[in-house]
Amino acid sequence: MKKRCVLLAAVLLTGMSLFAQIKIVCIGNSITHGKYSRGHATGTSIGDSLYEMSYRFWFWEKLDSAGISATMVGYHTKYFDQWGNTVVSHSRFHPANTFVNNHEAYYGIRTYGFLAGGWNGDGLNCPNFDTRLAGYGAPDLALIHLGTNDSSDTPGQILQTKNNLKQIISKLQSRNPNVTVLIAKLISKNKINDSINLIAAESAKGTSVVYPVDMATGFNNTGWTFDWVHPNAIGQKFMAQKWFDAYKFVTQADAVAPSVPAGLAVSNIKATEVTLSWTASTDAIGVNAYNIYANGVLIASTGLTKLTIKGLTASTLYSFKVSAVDYKKNESAQSTGVNATTTVGYDISITVNDGTAVIQNADVTFAGVKKSTNVSGVVSYIDLASGSYNYTISKKGYQTLSGTFNL
Missing domain, CATH: 2.60.40.10 (Immunoglobulins)
Structure with missing residues (x-):
């Protein structure tokens, strides 16, 4: 009898998840928000009975089907036009698991309005993003599909959207230095898409993965949307699959660090800044960021292979080294150092x-x-x-x- 109890305990333990529940925030506008329609179901729904479910449910359900425990966090708790109506969505794979409809998506929002807060299409007067972000559990994973409503007619407008997106990522990293950020090229094929890879590279840190997800390629705006903008069930599931594939890619098993960066050089030496450049490292999966060290202290990270280091002290000798960090945060050895003495200024x-x-x-x-x-x-x-x-x-x-x- 005693052996039988021990065997039962072992079976129960094997069925338990060895991983903590991950907290996910979905950031965006109407495409991420989703829409309720009074002409469709109230009460229990798995998604298709809603007019516009958004990719959020389908992505969560993919995680659930893979045995990944996840919950959604965010300031907003409803679909657009839901008001007092109830929508409860269960996983079809594990019916006891319920989708938590929390998010950071607002109909018609632009990147500036997302940061600043204020009135939005749902009649909510939201505080700024800093305040909203502090009000719920720090996200472990952020999905960003934002910028569709921003003007992109001039280089200045595109630059402003780029800077706003970088601010959003920076605030997420301040809330959780280890956050993983997936940032999408928009399905609307907005001009900001040309800057998404650079945004990811400039925002990546040794402790924080920032990875671009190409939603635009392969998306059919004619057949996969209700109105050439908002995805129908086909489009939503396409986006969910893209998010899921990207998440699996950056979290796949990898115990091998990247190669050591080579060719470290210093230029443009001034009183309080220098410019460093190096040759890209290689990795079986991919390099997320490079860590820059000055006199043995980590001072900066970037996904690029060139960076201007600011805030240095005039007339001071510095020894710089660089290491590479992959998506699983395996860090290479530090490169051969290069010395520079800042000028008087x-x-x-x-x-x-x-x-x-x-x-x-x-x-x-x-x-x-x-x-x-x-x-x-x-x-x-x-x-x-x-x-x-x-x-x-x-x-x-x-x-x-x-x-x-x-x-």
Whole structure:
């Protein structure tokens, strides 16, 4: 009898999950939000009976079918237009498991509005993202499909969207330094898609995987949407599969570190900054980020193979080394070091006047950088190395001055 009890305990233990439940936040606009329709079911649903379920349920169900315990987190708890109606969705693979409809998706939202908060299409007056993010468990995984509603007619508008997306990722990393972020190329094929790989590379850290997911390639906007924008069940499941494949890729078993970065070089040495570059490492799965060390201390991470290190101390000798980190956070040995001594550094101010009064909005070009004088007729340049600099000062109605200044 005693042996039978021991055997039963062993069987029960093998059925338990050895992994903690992962917390997932889905970030986006209406495509991620999903929509309720009064003409469709209320009460219990597995998804298709909703007008627009969004990929969120189908992705969660794929995790559930794979035996991965996951729950959704976020400030919002409803579909668009759901109001007081109830929707309960169960996994078809494990009916006792219920989908938690928490998320960070808002109909019509733009990247700026997502960060700033305010009124949205559901009649919610949301706080800013910092406040929302602090109100629930720190996400282990973030899915970002955001930017469809942003203007992308000019390079400046695209740059603003890019910077907003990087801010969102940075805030997620501040909340959880180990967060995994999957950021999508939009199914709408917005111009921001050309920047997604760079956003991921610039945001990746040694402890935080940031991986681009190509949702655009292969997506059929004609047959897989209700209105050429919002995915129907086919489109939602396509997106869910893409998310799932990306998640499996960055979490697959891998115990081998990347190769050691080679060719580390330093250039553009100034008083408080230098530029480092190196040759890309190789890895069986892929390199997520490079860790940069100064005098043995980790000071920065990037997914690129070139980075300007700022905030250094003038007239100081630094020894820099770089290591590579893959998606499973295996870190290579550090590279051969390279030394650099920052320069002395000079700060100068230039005042423009006509002999009797200062001149505002005069154009000053010094060290190749063009600036305009302030109300006091002054422009300032900081962190300049010793040497000779050409300058030009001009303003409509005045004689243009040019010359050379030695530091």
